[in-house]
Amino acid sequence: MKNRFLEGRIGPVAEEITARDLPVTGRIPPELNGRYLRNGPNPLGIEDPQAYHWFTGDGMVHGVRLRDGRAEWYRNRWVRSRSVAERLGEPWPSGPVFADRDAAANTHVIGHAGRTLALVEAGIRPYEMSYELDTLGPFDFDGGLPGGYTAHTKRDAVTGELHAVAYYAGWDYVQYIVIDAEGTVTRTVNVPVEDGPMMHDFALTQKYAVIYDLPITYNAGLAKTGARLPYAWNNDHQARVGLLPRHGDSGEVRWFDLEPCWVFHTLNAYDEGDTVVVDLTRFPRMLQKGGLDGNSAPVLDRWTIDLNSGKVLQETLDDHNQEFPRVDERVVSLKHRYGYTVASDSVFDTGSGEVMLKRDYARGTTERRLFPVDSAVAEAVFAPAAPGSPEDHGYVMAYVFDPERDATDLLILSAQDFTGEPVARVHLPARVPPGFHGSWVPDLD
Template sequence: MKDGPENQANPYLSGIFAPVREEVTAHGLEVTGRIPDALNGRYLRNGPNPLGVDDPAAHHWFTGDGMVHGVRLRDGRAEWYRNRWVRSDKVAERLGEKPFNGPRHQDMDFGANTHILRFAGRNLATVEGGSLPYELDDELNTLGPYDFQGTLPGGFAAHTVVDPVNGELHAVAYCWTYPYVQYLVAGVDGRIKRHVDIPVEGSPMMHDFSLTERYVLLYDLPVGFSMEAATAGSTFPYGWDDRKQARIGVLPRDGGAEDVRWLDIDPCFVFHPMNAYETDGGQRIVVDLVRYEKIFDRSRGGVQGPDDCPPRLERWTIDLAAGRVRTETLDDRPIEFPRVDPRRATGQHRFGYGVLEPREGFAAARHALQEGGYEQAGIGLIKYDLTSGGAEIHRFHPDGDVGEGVFVPASPDAAEDDGWVLAYAFDPDRQATDLVVLAAGDFTAEPVARIHLPVRVPTGFHGNWIPAEA
């Protein structure tokens, strides 16, 4: 992985983060092992892949142009791999293509680089902060910005939760121009059926949220928009604010803004909850999540990505009767990208998955990958048994890398860990990436299958398994 001169000024443009330069289509991929016949669909993952950077020193990882990487599996075969840039206006212009006509929110058009999901028959690449998602076809070509058939009242969100009971899509959107955050619900027809504007102060960055059977959890934490940073030309004008009280909001699903109950908590930041559920007849809410003590602290200098505060897995128990939140550490090893069986969303889960990070913290340790040295820390995927308190780790090459692990059930009524975990893993021996298929019930064993891609997939963000539709 050689770095061009423009990448040496920014670690998020080099090594495992370095953008790939071409869109690739490859058919009939080589496989080591055997792909389970039940895996009929596409594994898609989104992430930043900047198409040209004007000022490498000022570039922030979170703002790179979106690129979706996908593998099509069918009948035990890996039919194709594709990677495609999401055609925002900037990407289309740089590729010499005509920008898409279509809706915009306040003329915002950020690269949709964070997640990829399928909802109401559409593939949606998402991003936060006020922009719209982009719709892609099944071969990852961009169809244009999407506003839920004209029903989206503003921008959208990076993260969503599909209620496994009724199939509705839930999200919490924020925008630096809003004096509120917006709870959104889309019906199975693909139209927004409900939205609630919830007043907040300081334009907080609300990257994700949690959903239970009856409640929406809002993470109003000390990272917010900085006009000073924006005026100074920052490409990511968000930072830590020591003056802001951290709090969590509990909104009844059918309630209004006046029904939110705010509970103060200690300062921290949460990118990603694992899952949340209710106990004691709804009087307590349990949420497992990844917590940072502090992040994006501009007082420490320039910010190009997450800083060196290591994240850890915690359990928060919200006692609605007492009006307090109790926290406990479930694992003090640094992890990120927590996931559960999507059928367990909003309900009690036993198993969870995450990416195990070296102890130096996400940014410093990942940058060190370029120099090797991961052997002691052991990057890998981790499976938690949150009933027994145990954990299993599937380790990868000490000089390699692995992305978010996505659980796929073996069948609609399979047990909670009867299925597979899919992830992109960089193989330093090939200098290319594999899609690995792990048996969730035999997590530390050799992968059931390794699907060998012809190129490297840069370190990125989130993805999903999109089953083939009958």
Template sequence: MAGAGNPYMRGLFAPVREETTAYELAVTGRIPEELDGRYVRNGPNPLGVDDPAAYHWFSGDGMLHGLRLRGGRAEWYRSRWVRSDAMALRLGEKILHGPRHLDMDFAPNTHVTRFAGRLLALVEGGALPYELDADLETVGPFDFAGTLPGGLAAHTTVDPDTDELHCVAYCWAWPYVQYLVAGTDGRIRRRVDIPVDGRPMMHDFSLTERHVLLYDLPVVFNPGGVGVGPSFPYVWEPGRPARLGVLPREGAASDVRWLEIDPCFVFHPMNAYETEDGSGLITVHLVRYDRLFTKGRTGPDGSPPALERWTVDLRAGRVRRERVDDRPVELPRVDPRRLTLPHRYGYAVLESGAADVRVAHFPGIERVGAGLVKYDLERGTSEVRRFAPQGGVGEAVFVPAGPDTAEDDGWLMAYVFDPDRDATDLVVLDARDFSGEPVARVHLPVRVPVGFHGAWIPDRE
């Protein structure tokens, strides 16, 4: 595919052109025996683009990249496109058919999660998630047994206490914002319609033990856009108020408390929790942009992202901001057992905007993962683990060593590009020895393009 003028069509972002299956992959180091399951990451990988120069990175067909670990071995690596109807036709395969929302037909490209025994590929904007089998083959679109009122969301949170799934769904075509809760039976049991003005992009949300945080910010869908594809622009809307909504989990739409904040955009919160001292404060760590989508139409642009701590004071009706790190970071994660609860540690990708990271090898790409950062939020310290200067470090997923181990007792997994091989490794780090040598490097036979989010899917939970 020609796309010399579009940075998201070349270098580390360039799509791969075929699916790959490989068995018994080579490993440097030792894969911990406790790692029994699959690491799966989703991301855009268009099979065909009519106008590469106008290609919008967020609109690429979703491709899953999965690695099966068992018994200290890397049994297989698979890359698979999600088979929407359009993708199946392009591949010359039988159309799976299934439910749709507003006739949207899109291969989800943003995240992957397991819920109620199903592996789901996720995307935002009103499209349905797609179910996958254990080998990453597409089962078909999934509507929660007919109970999903519209689309789902790119980001969901499974409450570690109840095992229920929570999300904030929105739709660009028929504007709505919905807080949804799915029970462990895989059916939507709760829906709250949240009135908002216009078409805000609400990529993620935050969940605490008692509240839902809603990010209504100045990035919106351009009404001139016609849908998922090259003409699918996000824009910064000057003058649009920025506000944080606080909804009690069991509250109605009228119970949302809206708090004004400075204009900004938030793609990804790290975690949120209620302060334990009885003050009624909510603490949320998140990655904040001063402005975003102000220039280009092919991918994110704007101010560098930075990790902040917001303290939400409902009694005073205000949000206090504190900068945690001035370095450009994104894709924050925590131990999944600490979601909605106080946590000490967090992890993020260090982006290539850092002054000592060289990206001249891929001109035009401003933000490529160049390393990982581990935060000790209790002590206010951090460690950095750098990789090749060309970048190519993906989101780090934390995997606990066991169900009852300490918060930092486990491993971090991330796809990391190896320029010497022109291919990607799955790097496994000991979270307690963050700066040390990786526990293991699994050598994939191909490059995994820069993508979005992943998950560890254990065989036993």
């Protein structure tokens, strides 16, 4: 039996590429000076293809550098964990690893305090990369991280702080971490939890860190079998959401029970009077057998946490299958108007078209941009036209596979003309396999 994660458009690419002066259809906005980066699993050699799980593949960062209306370069580089460096026959860059948890970070890539950081979770620290995507080594913010880190951070655009919630199977707590705009860890809070829950994401408002304690937990039975992802659905674990005051301690967390569900990704959250509003994508069930088969499809939800009644109103805003929610990063923790998701029947080659969605939360409407069959549309990332421009004034960027070329384009859309002709298509010389998350990282100068 073959492994679908190793075949077709989702299969790994075999080599690293550097290409310069990329061809472009359309016109790259000259104000876009920086790098579009995206991380995802790209396994380097598989000893047992049947045991491979997409969530655990070696990370590879793909990047396009834009400057002065040109696409200066495309690079794809494996994150050099110790194992990847050995397989490539290279010296490991070395660095501060936590609890022997070392892996090629494969989930996200961000810029913060002038650094480029590849992220994953479950006790693994970030890997720092150079501007040109060479691996510099594991990074603990100059000794500030007590343990591992997370795949999903939230930057407060008002303060410049980077917020995170980290988990690790060896802890009986999860850890809330705040890093200031200069890259110094200023605050850690250990929040007690039971059963070792997975916490892939969280939410942030101006008042609270919103913690999802949901029924996917560490599974010792799976761990004994050698499973690389020893987490599974746990019917005995009460689903709940916690509000930790951003300047409070663990004793001030307030918990609210939920109907059982799973959340991989938050769109955004904000405070509104005596409520906290959280927009996210929700799975009714996930990892029921420790894998991705047989699970329910994700829908777009709004959770309104009422501080007076102690209850959570869970509403489905759009029941179409969709994931990878994003907003303009400048409104994280503030009330947003627009959000983006991607809809697809499957990550595999299914012969179905794919859709990128833009929701207007003020009007309750959704625009749908349909792509050709097998386009493998990636997560949409918003890039503002200027630092002080309004929320919708900017560009939506994503990698989109072109089956006719058997290669990928970087698609640049006008956010205000979401379904219109693309502003530009940057034609990459290779396929970018479907992956997870990325960022627009503007140049600092």
